[in-house]
Amino acid sequence: MMTYLIRRIAIIIPTLFFVSIIIFGLQQLLPGDPALALAGEERDPQVIQFLRHKYHLDEPLPVRYALWAGGVLRGDLGESIRINKPVLDLVLEKLPVTAELAFMALLISLTIGITAGVVSAVKNGTFIDYGANIFALWGLSTPNFWLGFLLIILFSVKLGWLPASGFVPPSENLAQNLATLVMPAFVLGNASAAVLTRHTRSAMLQVLSADYVRTARAKGLDERVVVLKHGLRNALIPVVTLGALEFGTLLSGAVLTEQVFTIPGFGKLIVDAVFNRDYAVVQGVVLCTATAYIVLNLLADIAYFLVNPRLRA
Amino acid sequence: MTAILDTEANLAELPDDQPWRRALRRLVGRRGAMVGLAVVLFFVLVAVFADHVAPYAATATDWSAVRKAPSAAHWFGTDEIGRDVLSRVIFGARASLMAGVISVLISLSFGVPIGLLSGYVGGFLDGLLMRIIDAMLACPFLILAIALAAFLGPNLTNAMIAIGISAMPAFVRLTRAQTLATKVEDYVEAAKAVGNSHLRIVLRHILPNILAPIMVQATLAIAAAIIAEAALSFLGLGQQPPAPSWGSMLNTAKNFLDRAPWMAWFPGLAIFMVVLSFNLLGDGLRDALDPKHK
């Protein structure tokens, strides 16, 4: 067990190294000159020179990687050329926002996913099964931005129930905070709901035909008890660990949703930075989300290991 | 995207006798999958025969008929510069279906060989490849796709390449897992004992037996790729105007939702139907190929 753990943790290091290479490489590959792109529309040659020099844009690639990586190891993720702010500050500011959005999305997707999965498994083969399936698949079958925009038109413009965009921190006003996140969390969580439905359904089907369930039924227990107490609890094991993984993906998958709903989180930050060639921002933020994803994966693996008695033996 | 592509969970091993016929029978029995297949085939036919089916050219503008509601002359109405929406939806089927299928083909062509290699050879090469694949999986899919698409240039072909490469890691993982499981099977050991070359073993004994789960994932991935192209269009990186794709049509249409909602309903419906169908088909395939399910 310990050796497994140590090995898993040790693997993180080369993985993160490759993440840094991939994201650094991608940014530098992007056509266009960051200094030119960020110097402003007057394209003052002196400003361009200054930016090139200040951000080491005139140095060869390996030198720039070394400078950046060295900084990262010291906790300095570089600076946003566009707004002169340290990337670390931006990350710390926006992490809670995206995390809250991802968390709410996860709750929504777990609710929809598990419910639809259970219903689907219990009523396997019937129209309810197909119905639940389609309901869950709906989120996967519509482009994010489109669903989001429709929701905005319906709930904000036509009904006026929810704010169309923007974000209010929970510390300022919890009710408004939830109001700004409901629609984006729904849009984001919808897609994951389908995945969770599938898994819940398969896991439930497997479990429901398992011996101990048959025993419970034979003992004469009420069907609902059988399903919920014996079936669901065991089916939840793989589902919950998957949920933890989903959280990591949601964290990074919020890119478009934040763009549509103007939520000032990671996703919006990265997309804008790619188009502005504010490469330090992209590199720093992606490194953070990748780390979060990898750590969550690790925790999920450990949890699965601990929770699944069969593997432990 | 990576979340949508399951990796190892719930994919059973295949018995190696008459699996296809039984699976096919099961597949036909599942109504959802059949409906999905029918819809997909319908759209594929529409896309292939677009020139004959569409009443107008996709880019024919008629400035006197800007944003007209659906009528006899224009069944789906016209868009913001007077083009027939029905024709654009039909031609857009080509772009969107290609975006789906070709992206996944690219993912498969890179992903499956790398997965086979990694799983079969094992050792240091496997470790190295998996670290790189893990790293790619840790980066947000859409960011990889955006960066690649921006690097290559904004057009449909580059979007397909970008999506294909960004989605590849999941296929590598899947193929590798299946290869690892199959590698230790009796018939593979037997083939090795008999003295078959590694290449022959991989191609003749391993690959055919792991194709089923890969096909399932590929079907689901096509659905996700079509959505991904729409997402890239939203950011200005997919199919460029005037050529139609459902994603870019939706993106333009959302500015006119008030006055010309038909510009949005039809491409939106088309995407929904096609993507849903691929999802149903993929789910059906998975159920059919997994003997533990009914």
Place this chain on the structure above:
Amino acid sequence: MGRLKIALAAGLLLAASCAVASAESVLRIGLNEDPDILDPTLARTFVGRIVFMALCDKLFDITPDLKIVPQLATGYKWEDDNKSLVITIRDGVLFQDGEPMNAAAVKYSIERHLTFPGTTRKGEINAVTAVTVVDDHTVKLSLTQPFSPLLAALSDRAGMIVSPKAAEAGGDKFGNNPVCAGPYKFVELVPQDRIVVEKFDKYWNKDKIKIDRVVYQPIPDTSVRLANLRSGSLDMIERVPPTDVPTVKSDGKLNLMEIGSIAYLGITINTNNGPQSKNPLGQDERVRQALSLSIDRNALSQVVFNGEAVPGNQFEPPDNFYYNKDLPVPARDVDKAKALLKGAGVEHPSFTLMVPNSTVEQQVAQVIQSMAAEAGFDIKLQATEFASALQLSTKGEMQAFQIGWSGRVDPDGNIYNFVTCNAPLNDGHYCNPEVDKELKGAREVDDPAERLKHYKRATEIMLKELPIIYLYHQKLIYALDKKVAGFVPYPDGLIRLQGMAVQ
């Protein structure tokens, strides 16, 4: 003990209700992009200037018809053959940190704009070599040679006066907490979320300020921005796309306001920058003239902008003083275009037009493509992401680039850096010493009529050689909630808060 608790609760309730009862008037403005650094010396974006209208007053300002009027200054005088500008400074003005604004502060600010590392203002006031404090309320700017656009420059960021104390303390992080002499003081900036400013109660012109708090929210998606306004989350939005005008007009809660802007969109042609210029379009002015004549600018405005764009053919809009009225916007003339092409010996010229990948720009390009086709042009459209396009353009790796300019108050700012030899924005590397002579001459005289003569001669040449084919000048469209009063649109696109109120 129980009574104490009740008293405490009552007290808290009272305090809370007092806080709520003092109704603050708030104006929430939806912006088209995220502003950048809020330091006038380092700022680089147009949208940042909108926020500066609240934070930082300038030496001069403009009227809606582009006349220069004093703001932090009270008057000016040219001396020494127009090589010195003496400015009198307003008395009794305080910075938002309480420090007094005086000649020393003006000297500090202008020198900061000239010398601070990374300053983006230097190019605008390069002609200034020295700033001298004459007395506590008078400064003298010394120039190497006369430079009439200087006043206009001082009516923008280069004329924004910052508190020397705060600027010294802030250094290059001054933008995180700017302190100027404008009507509102900085409260907070959350990147990509909002910028909040609050009324400065010691503002020198405070009678004109009736709104207590302004919140700027960048919402790049135009449909979402409009949805916010319609649902009541915003009070005002800028840069409404022309296609949304009918929606705004039909909404009873909203008002629409618009004004012609000084911005333009045009096609820059590579006439001299590397191998890509060696094609009929780049080499022969007759081909370029034919292209310009094959475009129906009125129809373009109608189709793409519902008529909300003013057709143009020069670097100033037709209603501007410096527009050359002898050379009006040509009507479409396909026959003449074909004749020109025949004369040039190339009846079907082909070239690639590089277009930024935004929906509107794409539409414009498509319309031009189909119009020019009727005269024989075969135009290939190349959609390019903006940052890449910029670099391709400066390196000369394009044949034609559809690009615009946000516009400057002084005509010099709209033409000098675009067509003079080796200028930074002259991507086509156009170079004609005659044009240079006229444009330089226009900078050195003060009298508008004299300047107009220079610009007229320059436009005569440029409209023949066509380094840039101008297409139109966009209209600036604002949508406001009916409860917002007193807004006056300006051609520079900035939102001035003086006189505005929220009922």
